[in-house]
Amino acid sequence: MTAASLSLKAALSQVGADVDRRLDKFLAIPDDPRADLYRAMRHAAIGGGKRLRPLLVFATARLFAVDRDCAGRVATAIECIHVYSLIHDDLPAMDDDDMRRGKPTVHKAFDEATAILAGDCLHALAFEILADPLTHPDPFVRSELVLDLARSAGPSGMAGGQAMDLEAEKSTFDLPTVTRLQAMKTGALIACSVEAGAILGKVPPEGRVGLRGYARDMGLAFQIADDILDVEGDEAAVGKKLGKDEGAGKETFLSLLGLDRARAQARMLVDQAIQHLQHFGPEADLLRDIARFTLERDR
């Protein structure tokens, strides 16, 4: 294990613990009939996942000397959106998955109605966290964070990409369409995570161009790696059912490019992502390590 991947692992586990600690407070189980709802949110949100998006928030925030507590709250909000999307994607009417992050999915551990509502609650909670003055004293920053996250999560971002993914089972998508689908479905929230650190640092939009380029290329590389894991990964390590894209007859980067070209494309995208960070010094090494990690990960 290289020094870089060691420090990345340490950063991931530190960020995971930070987000878990915050979620534990936000999702304290109330002594009323909503207890199961909160248990379901905790089941899905606490103690699992790669915490890639929170790490990206922290890694970018550190470039601009952002307060760690602000970054932690924003990281938690974005993770709430990610977790809600996983809960809803796993539902029987969607991907119909029984396992997620090595545990039963929410509708399996609880029931479908609770899963739908747990997702809806985490969705709202994300915006409640961002708009709270505790997240940042400047209301302009809070409002920008909300706008960026809402766009990244909605019909032009994550949820829109998920809708395209549903269509992918019925149509045959070409490479530009698959690229757009993935840029929306997973790329938008990854880009939002990177951008949020810069918004917290009050970097104006024109100062975020390099970071946006980094996020775009890293997000695509991440998705290609995901497609490869879906075919070549180990279910126990990944913690969910694999081989589903092929079973559903969906075109992916892998089916369109083949394994060798897909791997080469991912490597090229990682190099490009790192290139976008050229104006930053060693303070951006964590972002560089994260980009490289997308190729090495086994889950």
Added chain:
Amino acid sequence: MTAASLSLKAALSQVGADVDRRLDKFLAIPDDPRADLYRAMRHAAIGGGKRLRPLLVFATARLFAVDRDCAGRVATAIECIHVYSLIHDDLPAMDDDDMRRGKPTVHKAFDEATAILAGDCLHALAFEILADPLTHPDPFVRSELVLDLARSAGPSGMAGGQAMDLEAEKSTFDLPTVTRLQAMKTGALIACSVEAGAILGKVPPEGRVGLRGYARDMGLAFQIADDILDVEGDEAAVGKKLGKDEGAGKETFLSLLGLDRARAQARMLVDQAIQHLQHFGPEADLLRDIARFTLERDR
């Protein structure tokens, strides 16, 4: 028909047309694989419903001389949240309803996956609209609007109330618990609609006490009327299946109080709601008419 109810009908239809026009723009069908997703959102959101929440936004905004376009955007955002909640509540795993607003529910007209995603998209879109500088030039106002709506929609508001409602089928709730359930499930978003008009008018929280009291009492009266409609209403007029609460064995205001006491309670709440507006002059007549309307409505 009294002059008041005539002007209320006119206001409702004017607000309905305003919200429809805005939704028509926000939900323009894209020429890509998301077309069905947008069709589903339009099916649920455009051209139906009482538009009570948007009317409340306008009725309060007029007290503080708020710009009509700002109020219209906020009204549309809150209606997006209301419509998303209807789409998800109608799902087979939740209330399993086939008809809504006189039309097939979204999962009937499209499919369940599209219904889940259409709800999720409207949820995110609401916050995107509120955080947009077009909604209000002051970021503090935008951020307050987001915070209020997120709290009203999330686990301490609407979605939390819906989770309690699920439990109501399994437990026997007493009157205080049913009151709290309804204050969350329908009251929170109604209160948010009233409060949003005041936030747009930059009224500080201590200046909103009367309006909050109005919203609380009016929201409960509205829900009691809803319970009465569920038993005594005409399905064709209401546009959805009725008699469901009794079938599900849920305690309601009606089952706990009986018809006569429930009616008296609703009347008392409407009087109380109007009392809370005593510091306002005729500019609050629309809010007073809305409170009275909760008792007269047939859908």
